[in-house]
Amino acid sequence: RKEVEQDPGPFNVPEGATVAFNCTYSNSASQSFFWYRQDCRKEPKLLMSVYSSGNEDGRFTAQLNRASQYISLLIRDSKLSDSATYLCVVNMIGGGSYIPTFGRGTSLIVHP
Amino acid sequence: DTGVSQDPRHKITKRGQNVTFRCDPISEHNRLYWYRQTLGQGPEFLTYFQNEAQLEKSRLLSDRFSAERPKGSFSTLEIQRTEQGDSAMYLCASSPIPGDLHPGKTQYFGPGTRLLVL
Numbered sequence: 001r002k003e004v005e006q007d008p009g010p011f012n013v014p015e016g017a018t019v020a021f022n023c024t025y026s027n028s029a030s031q032s033f034f035w036y037r038q039d040c041r042k043e044p045k046l047l048m049s050v051y052s053s054g055n056e057d058g059r060f061t062a063q064l065n066r067a068s069q070y071i072s073l074l075i076r077d078s079k080l081s082d083s084a085t086y087l088c089v090v091n092m093i094g095g096g097s098y099i100p101t102f103g104r105g106t107s108l109i110v111h112p
Numbered sequence: 113d114t115g116v117s118q119d120p121r122h123k124i125t126k127r128g129q130n131v132t133f134r135c136d137p138i139s140e141h142n143r144l145y146w147y148r149q150t151l152g153q154g155p156e157f158l159t160y161f162q163n164e165a166q167l168e169k170s171r172l173l174s175d176r177f178s179a180e181r182p183k184g185s186f187s188t189l190e191i192q193r194t195e196q197g198d199s200a201m202y203l204c205a206s207s208p209i210p211g212d213l214h215p216g217k218t219q220y221f222g223p224g225t226r227l228l229v230l
Contacts, residue, residue: 008152043203043221044155087154097168100145100219102154 003027004090006103013110017078021106023088024070031098032091033064033071037084038105044087047073078110114138116222118204124228125194132190133225137206144187145219146179147203155203161187162209194229201226 005024013019025033033050048055050062050071061074071090075082085105091098117136125131137144142163147155158177159169163184172178176194181187191198205219 004154006154043223045221046218049218094168094170097160099157099168099171101157102147104152104154 002103003092004088004101004103006088006106008104008106010107010109013078013108015078015080015110015112017110018074018076019078019108020075021073021086021088021108022070023072023090023103023106024068025088025090025092025101026069027090027092028066028069030069030090030092033062034089035060035062035071035073036087036089036102038087039084044102047086075108078108080110080112083108083110116204116206116220118202118222118225120225121223122226122228124230126230127194127196129194130190130192131194131227132188133202133204133227134186134188135204135206135222136186137204138220139185140208141206141220142184142209143207144181145205145207146187146189147205148173149201149203149224158189191227194227196229199227199229 003026035047036044037047038044048057050064054063059076063072085107087105088103090101092101119134145160146158149155157171159179161181176192179189201224203224205221207219
C-alpha cells in the first residue's frame with residue numbers, strides 16, 4: 001500500500017460544478033497536511049494547508065479526518081482555470097524526521 | 113526574481129556520465145529539499161537540509177546520488193554513473209524554519225531540472 005493514495009482521475013467536470021477529491025494516508029502519526037496544485041510542466045505550488053478543524057479559502061474547502069486517515073479538497077463553482085493536477089502532501093515520520101510525502105496527484109479538467 | 117532557481121533547466125547525458133544540478137533557494141529560507149518527479153507521479157522526496165546540515169538522506173535512491181549544501185545557501189545534487197532510469201524531473205524546494213519542529217510549512221518549488229539519460 002502506498003503511503004499517500006489519491007485517485008489519479010481525470011475528473012472531467014463542466015464549469016460551475018462542485019468537485020471533491022480525497023486522499024488517504026497510511027501513517028497515523030502523520031503531522032501537517034497540504035494540498036498543492038501543479039499545472040502541466042510547471043512546478044507544484046501550495047494551494048492550502050489542511051487543519052483539523054477544516055478550513056476554507058474562497059471556493060476551496062479542505063478537511064482532515066484523522067480517525068479515518070484521509071484529507072479532502074472541495075472545489076465549488078469550478079472555473080476553467082482550475083484545470084490542473086492536485087497533489088496531496090502529508091508529513092510522515094520516517095528515520096527520525098518528518099518527510100513530506102506526496103500523492104501521485106488527481107487530474108482535474110474543467111470544460112466549458 | 114527572488115524565487116527558487118535551478119540550473120540547468122534541461123540536461124541530456126549519456127548513460128554512465130556524471131551530472132550535477134544546482135539549486136539556489138529563496139535567500140532567507142533555511143530549509144532546502146530535493147525531489148524527483150516522473151511522469152504521472154507526485155514528487156518523491158530525496159533529501160533535505162537545514163542550513164548546511166543534511167538532516168535526512170535515507171531516501172536518496174542509491175549511493176550514486178549525493179547532495180551538498182556546503183555554506184547553507186545553494187545546494188547541488190549529483191548523480192554518478194547515470195542510468196536510463198534516472199531520467200526524470202529533479203525539483204528543489206525551500207522553506208523557512210517553521211515555528212514547530214515539523215517540516216512542511218510552505219515549500220516554494222523551483223522550475224526543476226529535466227534530465228534525459230540516453
